[in-house]
Amino acid sequence: GVAPLQQASALTFNAVAKSIADDVMLPPGYTYQVLHATGDRINTSIPAYSNLGTEADDWAQRIGDHHDGMDIFFIDSAGRATREDTGRAVLAVNHESSADAHFFHPRGQTTGGVNGKKFSQFGGWDLLDRPVDEVLKEINHHGVSLVEIVRGTDGRWSVDLASNRNRRVTAQTLMRINGPAAHINDIRRFMVTRFDTTGVSSRGTLNNCGHGTTPWGTYLACEENWAFYFNMPKGSNPVSPREQASRARYGVPSAPIAMAATSSTSQGWFTASRGDDRFDRWDLSAAGAAADGSQDFRNEANTFGYNVEIDPLDPRSLPRKRVAMGRFAHEAAVVGIPVAGQPLAFYMGCDSQNEYVYKFVTAANWDPADFGRGLVAGDKYLDEGKLYVAKFNDTGRGEWIELTITDTRIQNYSTYVFANQADVFVNARHAATAVGATKMDRPEWGAVNPVNGDVYFTMTNNSSRNIGNTDAANPRAYAGSNGSTGSGNPNGHIIRLKEDGTRATATAFDWDIFLFGAPAAAPANLSGLSENNDFSSPDGLWFSKKTGICWIQTDDGAFTGSTNCMLLAALPGKVGDGQAITVNNTLGGTEAQQSFIGAALGDAKLRRFLVGPKGCEITGITETPDGKAIFVNIQHPGERTAALGMAADFTFQSTWPAGSASAGNYGPAGSLRPRSATIVIRRTDGGVIGAE
Ligand code: FEO
Ligand code: CA
Ligand code: CA
Ligand code: CA
Numbered sequence: 001g002v003a004p005l006q007q008a009s010a011l012t013f014n015a016v017a018k019s020i021a022d023d024v025m026l027p028p029g030y031t032y033q034v035l036h037a038t039g040d041r042i043n044t045s046i047p048a049y050s051n052l053g054t055e056a057d058d059w060a061q062r063i064g065d066h067h068d069g070m071d072i073f074f075i076d077s078a079g080r081a082t083r084e085d086t087g088r089a090v091l092a093v094n095h096e097s098s099a100d101a102h103f104f105h106p107r108g109q110t111t112g113g114v115n116g117k118k119f120s121q122f123g124g125w126d127l128l129d130r131p132v133d134e135v136l137k138e139i140n141h142h143g144v145s146l147v148e149i150v151r152g153t154d155g156r157w158s159v160d161l162a163s164n165r166n167r168r169v170t171a172q173t174l175m176r177i178n179g180p181a182a183h184i185n186d187i188r189r190f191m192v193t194r195f196d197t198t199g200v201s202s203r204g205t206l207n208n209c210g211h212g213t214t215p216w217g218t219y220l221a222c223e224e225n226w227a228f229y230f231n232m233p234k235g236s237n238p239v240s241p242r243e244q245a246s247r248a249r250y251g252v253p254s255a256p257i258a259m260a261a262t263s264s265t266s267q268g269w270f271t272a273s274r275g276d277d278r279f280d281r282w283d284l285s286a287a288g289a290a291a292d293g294s295q296d297f298r299n300e301a302n303t304f305g306y307n308v309e310i311d312p313l314d315p316r317s318l319p320r321k322r323v324a325m326g327r328f329a330h331e332a333a334v335v336g337i338p339v340a341g342q343p344l345a346f347y348m349g350c351d352s353q354n355e356y357v358y359k360f361v362t363a364a365n366w367d368p369a370d371f372g373r374g375l376v377a378g379d380k381y382l383d384e385g386k387l388y389v390a391k392f393n394d395t396g397r398g399e400w401i402e403l404t405i406t407d408t409r410i411q412n413y414s415t416y417v418f419a420n421q422a423d424v425f426v427n428a429r430h431a432a433t434a435v436g437a438t439k440m441d442r443p444e445w446g447a448v449n450p451v452n453g454d455v456y457f458t459m460t461n462n463s464s465r466n467i468g469n470t471d472a473a474n475p476r477a478y479a480g481s482n483g484s485t486g487s488g489n490p491n492g493h494i495i496r497l498k499e500d501g502t503r504a505t506a507t508a509f510d511w512d513i514f515l516f517g518a519p520a521a522a523p524a525n526l527s528g529l530s531e532n533n534d535f536s537s538p539d540g541l542w543f544s545k546k547t548g549i550c551w552i553q554t555d556d557g558a559f560t561g562s563t564n565c566m567l568l569a570a571l572p573g574k575v576g577d578g579q580a581i582t583v584n585n586t587l588g589g590t591e592a593q594q595s596f597i598g599a600a601l602g603d604a605k606l607r608r609f610l611v612g613p614k615g616c617e618i619t620g621i622t623e624t625p626d627g628k629a630i631f632v633n634i635q636h637p638g639e640r641t642a643a644l645g646m647a648a649d650f651t652f653q654s655t656w657p658a659g660s661a662s663a664g665n666y667g668p669a670g671s672l673r674p675r676s677a678t679i680v681i682r683r684t685d686g687g688v689i690g691a692e
Contacts, residue, residue: 007451007548008691011569011607015532018563019611022654023662024634024679026610031684034657034666035091035149035157035631037677038065039104042147042159042166051658051671053106056133059140060168063147064095065104067633067676069211069332069540070620071219073312075148079165081217081313081372085625087151090165090312092219093620093633093678094208095145098138098267100636103673105134135272143170143205144221146312157629157680167315169221171204175308179323179425180384186422187323189292190302194276197294202303202321203278210332210445210540210619212307212346216370216377219310221319222330224351226304227251229267231280239298245416249429250328251352252301302426307333307348309382311374320375322382325360326403326428334446336504337453338366344381345504347455349443353464355429356437357390357446357457359400361505387428389437390497392473392511396576398438398497400507403431410434441465441474441489444555445541451548454575456496456514458538460555463488473511476524490558491517491536498575510575515552515601519559528600533607535559535568540619546627547691548572551609553632555617565618567610567632569690570601609690610681613656613674615639620678627688630681638674 013027024032039049040063049055049062074089076082148163160166177200179187188199195203205221206229212220227250233239234256239247247254257280270281277283278297293299305327311317325333328350336345346360363384370377388400405411405421413434418424424431441462448455465477465488476489494514499506516526520534529535540553550570556563612618612634620633638654655672657663667675683689 005450005545005548008571010692011549011571011604011690012692013569013607013609013690015603015607016566016609016611018531018566018608020562020564020614022614022637022656023660024610024612024656026681029684030681030689032662032679032681033156034663035678035680036063036145036147036159037657037666037675038063038067038141039675040159042145042161042168044161049668051668051673051675053104055104055137057136057140059137060170060172062141062168063093063145064141064143064168064170065098065100065676066096066635067678068094068096068209068619068635069222070094070631070633070678071211071213071622072149072624072631073217073219075313079313083371083625089149090146091149091631091678092211092221092310092312093145094211094221095141095143096207096209096224096635098142100639101134101138101141103638103675104137104141130268130271132272135269138267139171139204139269139272140168141170142207143168143173144208144219144310146310146315155629155682155686165313165315169205169308169310169319171206173204173319175202175205175319175321176200177202177303177323178320178379178383179422183420183422183425186420187425190422190426191299192293193278193297193299193303194295195278195297201318205308205319206304208308209330209351212333212335214309214378214381215335215338215344215366215368216374216381217313217372218374218378219312220322220333221308221310222332222348223304223306223308224329224331227301227329229269229279229304230301232256233282233296233298242417243298246427246430247301249416249427250301250305302327306330307382309375309378311378314374317375320378320382322378323422323425324383324385324387326358326387327426328358328429329355331443332445333360334448334455336448336455336499337450338368339504340368341365343385343504345499347446347448347457349440349446349457350429351442351444351460353442353462354439355443356432357440357443358428358432359388359390361386361388387425388507389428389432389435391436392438392471392495394472396472396510396512398473398509398511400509401435401437403428403435407435409436438471438473439469441492444539447541447543447550449543449548449550449572449574450545452498452574453502454496454498454572456494456541456550456572458541458552459489459493459495460537460539461488461490461492461558463490465489473513475513476516476526478524491519492538493517494538494541494552496575512575512578514572515570515606519562528602529606530603532603533568533601535566535608539617540621542621544623544627544630544690546623546625547688549690551621553618553621555619564612564614565616566608566612567618567621569607569609571605571691573601573605613637613660614654615674616654616656623689628682628686630689632679632681634677634679636674636676
């Protein structure tokens with residue numbers, strides 16, 4: 001196993017104030033650089049980025065948009081994986097969404113789009129005339145970027161454009177469908193399309209949000225809101241009632257979208273789908289209607305919703321969709337502390353309202369000699385294992401329930417009739433409901449405390465939580481104003497659990513609530529937050545292996561009127577530190593009465609470290625092993641938000657990083673369009689980030 005580190009004893013920076021400035025705000029003594037931003041080329045065979053939307057179809061060789069989950073993989077002088085800080089590494093970054101694609105389309109600056117139509121799936125689009133180049137940009141900016149980076153003698157990091165390891169994985173990249181040997185043939189029947197009538201392979205990955213990093217040195221890109229890229233077929237509709245029930249549970253449209261509607265939720269990608277129309281306009285009457293799906297793309301949505309394993313050091317390798325880890329809105333996948341000779345546990349959240357927390361336990365025992373063996377090791381650990389879902393009981397105890405076709409609750413589930421174990425993996429959400437898992441307040445990232453193995457999950461918020469359906473693990477619901485904007489659980493919380501015996505294979509655990517988000521001024525400020533550390537809607541979550549700091553990132557719906565999104569540092573303690581409390585709170589509204597466990601940290605153990613530019617989300621974080629540099633992603637600066645007074649036009653509310661002196665005015669001169677980016681933060685005195 002890995003030697004436990006010593007938890008840092010104190011945070012050593014001054015808290016950063018809330019900010020609505022269009023800039024990255026850091027404590028005194030800290031500085032940052034932009035490493036790469038949306039549209040940067042990854043080799044010199046194509047032109048440098050214009051930031052004017054004038055690029056043609058070359059986005060499969062550019063950094064994608066919406067930087068999200070991320071990790072760094074060091075290499076030695078021979079290009080092999082190493083745990084040493086060699087100053088040379090491959091950085092893998094997820095590129096999540098097209099929600100702000102107007103910033104890299106030619107018309108991104110115009111008011112109201114063309115003919116009054118807006119852009120992308122959230123703004124609606126005239127779906128009959130989407131320009132092909134715009135669609136290709138959106139398809140190709142999704143996925144993952146993998147670029148070799150090198151540290152200079154001045155400590156600054158840069159992308160090595162000459163590296164043959166630089167790679168884009170996109171929504172078009174060929175992937176393998178993988179799963180347990182006993183069920184792989186059944187799994188492949190779900191994946192049969194006209195593209196691959198054997199169901200062995202599929203094309204592309206979508207909406208890669210959080211990530212995972214495996215102990216053997218590969219990267220997991222997690223597919224979150226993939227369901228919204230699809231449509232129902234037009235023409236005659238032979239989709240079976242079972243398939244309809246599956247689509248309904250995952251949010252895949254179950255009725256054809258009106259393709260000319262300005263309020264459509266379709267991506268409108270059919271314009272450029274080159275004859276297969278696999279995303280959102282396939283026509284069954286034209287394609288034929290073989291019930292196995294081999295003549296059309298009725299099964300295309302079944303090929304998304306997985307953890308996608310990528311070998312960051314082998315650009316020729318085919319990414320694997322790991323079906324045994326379940327199909328849902330995968331936010332992130334975090335591994336427990338590896339113990340040699342024991343199975344590994346991966347903890348996973350499904351980020352939608354009232355969805356679940358899952359665990360995958362490998363059949364194989366961890367062998368440290370597998371480090372550096374890439375997808376061969378991935379096949380060993382991630383194709384065979386058990387999938388569990390969490391049930392949190394009101395006593396501060398919880399249990400993992402295995403999702404298996406041998407469970408009579410799954411066999412007898414009436415909302416969706418399961419065919420076999422492969423069906424349980426592919427329709428894991430239905431299976432989890434069948435066994436009575438606890439419906440959570442939108443599980444976002446998980447993180448494992450490297451000091452003691454405690455497993456943390458952010459519950460970002462849940463507007464549909466109400467007084468009638470709270471429970472001890474999701475205890476907050478506001479029926480009226482309580483000093484926060486929003487209803488239900490508007491500010492979110494962070495829950496944590498300790499496996500019995502700290503074992504990956506445990507089927508029961510202790511849990512408590514680590515933190516409740518809230519404005520400091522709110523009457524229901526349950527974690528005693530102050531102006532120095534109040535926050536809302538926790539999302540990204542990660543522990544430094546150097547300092548043991550728990551870093552919390554926000555994606556903040558309820559708080560944007562008073563501050564942009566932020567990064568906070570916490571010294572977390574452990575499960576059970578707090579005491580049972582009863583919330584009986586009617587201050588300014590009505591809050592459900594529930595028992596839970598919690599402990600206020602105070603300013604000494606929880607401080608705001610960074611606030612981002614306008615309209616951004618802070619998500620994705622990693623570090624160098626010495627803890628002296630952290631990499632952080634600034635996602636979608638300038639995203640339109642009503643709280644900041646953004647009108648329905650496309651005037652830029654943010655000009656970061658090009659318009660920011662602190663960012664070195666990063667980017668080509670002549671355009672202030674905002675861009676997502678990876679930044680590297682260091683101390684000006686070269687010390688360890690955040691703590692000692
Ligand atoms: Fe893509 Fe749940 O955040
Ligand atoms: Ca997220
Ligand atoms: Ca979020
Ligand atoms: Ca976002």
